[in-house]
Structures are given as C-alpha cells and as structure tokens.
Amino acid sequence: MKPIETIMRTAPVIPVIVIDEVDHAVPLAEALVAGGLRALEVTLRTPAALAAIRAMKQVPGAVVGVGTVTNPKELDDALNAGAEFVVSPGLTEPLARAAIAAQVPFLPGTANASDIMRGLDLGLTHFKFFPAMAAGGLPALKALAAPFGQVRFCPTGGIGPDNASEWLAHEAVLCVGGSWVCPRGAPDRSAVEALAREASQLGS
Numbered sequence: 001m002k003p004i005e006t007i008m009r010t011a012p013v014i015p016v017i018v019i020d021e022v023d024h025a026v027p028l029a030e031a032l033v034a035g036g037l038r039a040l041e042v043t044l045r046t047p048a049a050l051a052a053i054r055a056m057k058q059v060p061g062a063v064v065g066v067g068t069v070t071n072p073k074e075l076d077d078a079l080n081a082g083a084e085f086v087v088s089p090g091l092t093e094p095l096a097r098a099a100i101a102a103q104v105p106f107l108p109g110t111a112n113a114s115d116i117m118r119g120l121d122l123g124l125t126h127f128k129f130f131p132a133m134a135a136g137g138l139p140a141l142k143a144l145a146a147p148f149g150q151v152r153f154c155p156t157g158g159i160g161p162d163n164a165s166e167w168l169a170h171e172a173v174l175c176v177g178g179s180w181v182c183p184r185g186a187p188d189r190s191a192v193e194a195l196a197r198e199a200s201q202l203g204s
Contacts, residue, residue, distance in 0.1 A: 004105035009174055011036055013181060022051045067177075084105070086106050091110055107127065111140075125152065129141050133157055
C-alpha cells in the first residue's frame with residue numbers, strides 16, 4: 001500500500017469528486033487520469049459514492065480514495081469498496097486509530113495547532129488543511145506550518161486554478177485538493193481532461 005506522501009506527490013491536484021450517478025464514475029475517472037491526475041478523492045456525500053469507488057477502481061492508472069470520512073463505520077465501508085486512501089474533514093481519535101489499525105494512507109483535516117499536535121501524538125505527519133480559504137488562507141497555513149517543520153499539507157476548500165500555484169509554492173504543501181477539475185454532473189470527457197492536464201502542470 002502506498003504511503004500517504006506518495007499519493008500526495010502523485011500530482012499537484014487531488015480532484016475532490018462528488019458523484020450523483022454511478023454511470024458518471026468511470027468516464028470521469030478516465031478523463032482525469034488521461035489528463036495526468038491519478039489520485040482521485042470520491043467524497044461520501046451522495047448515495048452513489050461507494051459504488052463509484054468500486055467502478056473507478058477498474059480504471060487503469062487510477063488511485064482511488066475516499067473523502068468526507070467522519071467515523072470508523074464509514075472508514076470500513078470505504079475500505080470494503082476498495083478505497084486506497086482516506087481523507088477526513090477533521091481529526092478524531094477513534095477515526096485516526098481505526099485508519100492506523102487498517103494501515104490505510106490517512107489524511108485528516110486540521111485547521112489549528114491543537115489538531116496537528118493531536119495528530120502528531122498519534123504518529124501522523126500529513127494533514128488536509130481545511131477549509132483552506134475560510135480558515136485564513138495561505139497566511140494562516142504559513143503561520144500554522146512554522147512550528148511544525150516535519151508536517152506536510154494538502155490545502156482544500158476554496159482553491160482553484162487562480163490561486164493553486166501560490167499554495168503549491170509553499171514548501172509545506174505537497175498538493176492541493178480541488179473540485180474545479182471535476183464539475184458535478186455528467187462528465188464532458190474532453191473538458192475534464194483539459195482541466196486535468198492544466199492542473200497537472202501547476203506548480204511545476
């Protein structure tokens with residue numbers, strides 16, 4: 001199983017995906033992978049999410065993870081669907097311990113020093129900075145990262161093509177999460193692939 005840092009370094013952007021119809025899953029994943037974005041975060045925000053993970057797992061080159069995981073039951077459901085990494089909007093000890101026990105790459109959400117310290121106590125060093133813009137933007141991340149030199153981040157929330165490069169320029173940021181590369185609804189393959197290709201070049 002890939003370490004979370006390897007997954008974070010797969011591409012500069014991890015698409016944050018909301019799937020309403022399972023039929024959308026494979027064409028969307030194929031277009032994102034073709035554009036150079038292989039690590040895909042399917043959020044547990046719709047009833048179709050788990051089936052979408054199973055479907056996307058069949059796409060060559062895709063590294064399919066799950067987002068919006070908030071408790072150990074959701075973690076188990078996602079792992080049973082084949083999720084290869086797990087992203088959460090926050091950090092709780094029960095969820096973190098369950099992810100560590102499952103030996104699955106885990107990216108919990110943090111927006112303050114206490115969450116980071118709690119994660120470090122559990123042996124975690126990689127976090128989602130969320131909600132990135134609402135939590136104070138890049139100045140907040142810089143201030144938060146300063147005391148924790150060993151920590152690396154994937155900022156998510158309010159990040160798009162206009163500001164992603166600025167975030168990626170910070171040494172503590174390995175990638176960003178974004179939904180702009182995967183608009184909700186039936187995917188326009190060529191449009192998604194073009195967005196993914198542009199995103200895959202960010203920060204380079």
